[in-house]
Amino acid sequence: MDLSLGTLGSAASALALGLAVYALIAGIAGAVRRDARLQTSARLTAVAVFLAATTAVIVMQAALLTDDFSVKYVAEHSRIDSPIWVKVVTLWAALEGSVLLWAWLLTGYTAVLALTTPNHALRPWALVIMQGVQVFFLGVVALVANPFVVLANPPFDGPGANPLLQNHWMMAVHPVLMYLGFVGLTVPFAFAMAALITRRPGTEWMQLTRRWTLAGWGFLTAAIIAGGWWSYEVLGWGGYWAWDPVENVSFMPWLTATAFIHSVQVQERRRMLKSWNVLLIVLTFALTILGTFLTRSGVVSSVHAFGDGPVGPVFLGFFVLVTLLSLGLVAWRWDQVRDRAELDAAVSREGAFLLVNVVFLALTFMVLIGTLFPLIVEAVNGARVTVGAPFFDVVSLPMWMLVLLLMGIGPLLPWRKAETQSLARNLAWMTGGLVLAAGGALAFGLREIYPVLTIGLAGWNLVSLGLLLVGAVVPRARLTGRGLATTTMRYAFEQRRKVGSMVVHFGVVVVALGIAASSGYRTDVQLRLPYGEPVAFGQYELQALAPFSERGAGRVSVGVEVAVFQGGRQVDLLRPHINAFGNSSMTVPTAAVRYTLGHDLYLSVAGAVDPTADGVIMRVIQSPLVTWIWFGAVILALGTVWTLVPPRGPAPAVVPAGATGRARA
Amino acid sequence: MSRLVRSLRLAAVAGILLGSAFAQDIVLDSRVFDIGNELRCPTCVAESVGESNAAIAREMRQIIQEQLDEGRTRAEILGYFQERYGDWILLSPPRRGVLLIVWLLPVAAVLVAGGGLFVLVRRWRAAADEVAPVAGEDLARVRAALAGDDPAGAISAEPAPPAPRP
Amino acid sequence: MKRVAVVVAIVGGLAALFLFGLLRGAPDRNVPSNLLNRPVPNFELPVYERYLAEFGPRLDLADHAGRPMVINFWASWCGPCYAEAPHLEAAQRRYGDEVLFIGIQTQERDARAAGRAFIERFDFTFPNVIDDDSRVSIAYGLFGVPETFFVRADGTLAYKHVGPVDAEVLTERVEALLR
Structure with missing residues (x-):
């Protein structure tokens, strides 16, 4: 057998999995027997796992960039004439690749933790947990959803990435941020579990991971808002959030993580809420897995459920395993985390934090129940019901x-x-x-x-x-x-x-x-813009100039140039158009937006771009203060970065946390 | 001349791109999308009539516009679609039958959580008002700590605790 | 022990729910019709040339009141429609004297040539009409194609079938209409 990229990638991911399994076993043995040599071996193996996973990612990138269609993932999701950036981000444009990316980031975090966490009683077990999660993800890559499967009869070209995804550069950013967030929040989870295992349910685990938690939360926040911007520019209806199940499942861990970063402060300052914090971080981690399961199994209907595969049952199994083990551990150690709390006054910082925690949890519950309700009803009596955006708005506002x-x-x-x-x-x-x-x-x-x-x-x-x-x-x-x-x-x-x-x-x-x-x-209308004739819209006059068509790399666009006048003066030239990628039959209306501080003017082609016709139908939206969301x-x-940068001067006496964070920041 | 060639080429491309999907030539006002956002697009995966570009969603938007022009109210228009598609088409579940549960559950959750918090806070307040007896294990730990011998490492590893209350 | 039981109950409940979801597969659109046991909406649509002699240029449902009907919605781009078409034609040949079969091409616009080809391919002997602006499909609460409506002689809807029909479904439902 010759050495193709596919076999090389499969070998790298299998090697990563093998090493990760060894690291897990050595880690557990080292932690149980308090054997420093085994622990060190497990720690160093984490670095090797990372290198092997990095090799797999590099091989995949090489296959994508060299259009090696003998690799199944490339054949199914890439295309020769796509621009280079699209080929690069195709790594996370479909299921197998995004699991590989997730696994790779996880191995990276684990390796950094293994190298930088100071020698602490929590370290061996925290690494064991990280390595356990890592074994799962690498297992999915190597055994369940292997992107490196070699095709016996490679096609000459592939269909390319999902048109909705390659239509906007934000797709290069949003998923990576999301996985960085998910993986980041695995770290406090791992340390919380280690704290329970080693019976040290104090504040050490949260202080050691404070920066990881905040960074994870920050990435998740950025990811959600970046996703909103992507929706805004790509989906053509001028909105950024639709309470779609896929959006919801990424939002739930954010809600619990937000509750968590507030309630850990109560424990740090007042020694309260030990059990609560452990439960919150378990919930956050479990929700990230649950979200992946829901979006990748087709169990709930969503616009964004891009391709499902064989991973549904696997993620469900992992979700059950994680929740049972971690909640079981909490139940087992309940006497240690149970609060013997005192509250001097309800009107205090801790009182406010408690209340806002309850609100965030209620929000989480609302999102969960709203998302799952159709499934629950169907399971109970077979009926199909709808719970949509207006419900979430009314309840959450x-x-x-x-x-x-x-x-x-x-x-x-x-x-x-x-x-x-x-x-x-x-x-x-x-x-x-x-x-x-x-x-x-x-x-x-x-x-x-x-x-x-x-x-x-x-x-x-x-x-x-x-x-x-x-x-x-x-x-x-x-x-x-x-x-x-x-x-x-x-x-x-x-x-x-x-x-x-x-x-x-x-x-x-x-x-x-x-x-x-x-x-x-917002004002949201559909107008007919005759070519050459200005049409009034609010404070603007819109004049469709002429249709245009252009070819980009792997893309054909047709659209209309629209001059935007305000007070008789031309202030902008917008080019709303429709893209078609490769030989996909799917067309993607691509809005053109005039961003201003006060409001956005949003144009999206809503009818045929026919040069023989005397005008074009355009969806025209003016919505105030949208840019504030992106600025905000x-x-x-x-602000998040500011809290993460370690303070100058001599560090306070406590800081194993400082050491971890510094290596990251 | 070149303009003509260009438009011909454009027409070809437009034909490929658009097919017959966008055959309507309609002007819609703001209320249409507002009402469309309350309706689920029947042929889409999970989009509203206000968002979707599916042919049927476009047609439904046009129906909404026509009915608005006839002077029908928002409720009547929603009712028109509900009569044909059932409650399924309403993105905001009607507050009756099985669907009432989905509205009540979050309210119940807030009440239960709020009530639970209230009880806990009262209990914790009561605990704070008791004078905590210092004895046995705690006393031993304090003594050990004072003697510079910290068995658990638990005391020094924390920021300075707030001053004890009188 | 009680706490462990609570944990197991919650996780088990969720797992059971998701397992149900997994086994069910992707959600389909098999929503019971809201028109069930109510009179079906009337329509008047242009007829394909082939049926002009018998039905005239436009088919008005009201003209055929009093007959049981099977109304089938299709589109030329719809794969399952090709699968069910022979069964429809067979049923028409068997029950056509008692039951009026109507095919409605919908959810595609200005696709006459494709529609004609579809009809010729299966040699439909029952009238096929054109719902160019999909209005009738909206009036009937259609989620997609194909869907088949079984209408009683009194004009009320007896049953709606979502997805391709087969000989068995057709026989069973048409017999029920005739009973």
Whole structure:
């Protein structure tokens, strides 16, 4: 047998699996027998596993880039005339490849953990858990959904990646972020399990993994918003979130992870919620596996369920195994994680965190039940029912308002107990902000309840952030005699966690405003644009100039150039078009968007582009503040990064966590 | 001349690209998409009539526009489709029968979780109000810690605990 | 022990649900028709040339009130439609005297040539009409093609079949209409 890329890739993934199995067994033996040599062997093997998995990924990339259609995955998902970037991202454009990517990232994280985690009682078992998960994913790659299967009769060309996926460069980013998030959240899960196994249910596991958790959460947040942007630009209806099952299942781990990063702080500061935090991280990890199962098995209907394969039962089995083992472990160690908690006052930071935790869990439950309800009804009595976006909107909006409300109060409340006087003063200021903002919205003629409430709560939160900053900076400035600006800078560098969280919360406010405005006040029409004649639309005049057609790499487009006038002056030239890829019969309407800070003008071809006709039918959407969502996401990401960068100066005495994080950051 | 050639080529491409899928020439107002977003596209996988580009979704949008022009209300138009397709077509499940459960469950979850939290907070508050007796194992640990001999490593590995209350 | 039981119960319940989902496969559109036992909507559609002599240029359902009917929706791009077509023609030959079979080409526009080819290929002797703008398919609450409606003599819907029909289904349902 000659050495083809397919056999090479299969060999690399089989080698990775074999090494991972060895690392798992050696790790367990080393941990149980407290044998340092076996533990070291397992740790070093993690690096070898990573190298083998890297080889597999490189081989796959080589096969994609050299159009080696003897490799089944390439034959089924790639195409000779696709541009290079499409070939590269085809690695995660279909099931087998994305599992390979996931497995590879996991081996990378495991190797980094193995090398950088300080020698700690939790380390052996945490690595065992990571390696267990890694064995599963590598097993799927090598045995169940092997992308390297060699075709006896390779075709001369393939069909190319799914047109919806290759239609936007965001597809290069979104899935990778998603898997980085999922894999990142595996790390705190592994350490939590290690804490239970070794009977050290204190705060060490969360401190060791604080940065991993935050980074994972940040990646997941970015992934979800990037996915929203992809939907916005590609799906042609001017929306970014449709409560589609696939969106929902990626959202649920985000909700529980968000609850988790708040509630771990309660345990760090107040030694409460031990069991709760363990349960949350188990839930988060289990939900990532559940999500993969649901989207890859075709069990629920979704627009985004891109290709399913044989992995459904495997992921279901893994989900059951993970939940049974981890929840069983929690039940077994219950006496150790059970809270003997005390709460000095309900009105305190921990009180607010508890409440927001409940809200996030209720949201998770709502999303889960809404997503699974049709399946449940069908299982019970065979009936087909629909639970769609309006349901999720109606149920979740009050809870989102509560989240925004608590986001303003929580950070202002001190731990243990709030002083009534200062609390009343702060609340008065914030209520002032709320009334002012909501009143302003009403004065501008807004009448929809949730947008007005959101704007009001944005005012509430901005005042709250202002109070936080002033409360921290002014006394420092007085004490040191430095200027306010200098003090703020120093504060920002010294108190990265605090300032980072303020930035993140500010980003959330910006995103919330964008969502509220764009979903409450969009104009969405279908117009006929005669060629050469301007048509009024809101403050704009749209003039379809002429149809055009062009050929790109592996792509044919037809569209219309539309001049956008505002006040008699041309402000933009938009080129909405329709793409067809390769010989796929599927056409993808590709919207053209004029992004402005105030609103987006969104054009999508909705009729035939016929040069013999005298006009074109165009879907025209104006939605306010959409760009705020993307800006807000950038702010959010920057805030997260800020908390992740280790502080300057001598590290506090506690920091095994610092060591882990530094290697990552 | 070249313009003609170009348009001919374009026509060919457009023919390939569009086929007969987009044969309608219709103008729709904003209410159409608003109502369409409440309806599930019958032939799509999981898209609304407002989102989908499927032929039937386009036709349904046109029906919505026609009915709006006839002066029908949103509820009447939704009812028109519901009569034909059943509750299945409504993306917002009607609040009756089996579907009532999906509306009640999240509310119930909030109530149960809120109630649970209330009970817990009361219990924890009560625990905080008791004067914690320090004895036995705890006392031994404190003594050991004071003597600089930290058996569990649990005390030093944490940030300084908040000052004890009087 | 109780806690472990709770864990096992929850995980087991979820697993059972998902196992059901896996065994069921991808969700289909076999939704019971909302028109069941109610009068089916009337329609008046252009008829393919082949049936002009017998039915005139347009077929109005109301003209045939009082007869049991089998209304089949198809499209020339639909694979399963080709699979069921011979059974439909066979049933028409067997029951055509008592039951009116009607074929409706739907969910495709201006596809006359393809429609004609489809009809000729199976030599349909029952009338086939053209629902160019898919309005009738919407009026009948169609999810996709093929779907077949079995209508009683009083004009009410007795049964809707989703997906390709076979000889067995046709015999059973048509016999039921005649009973």
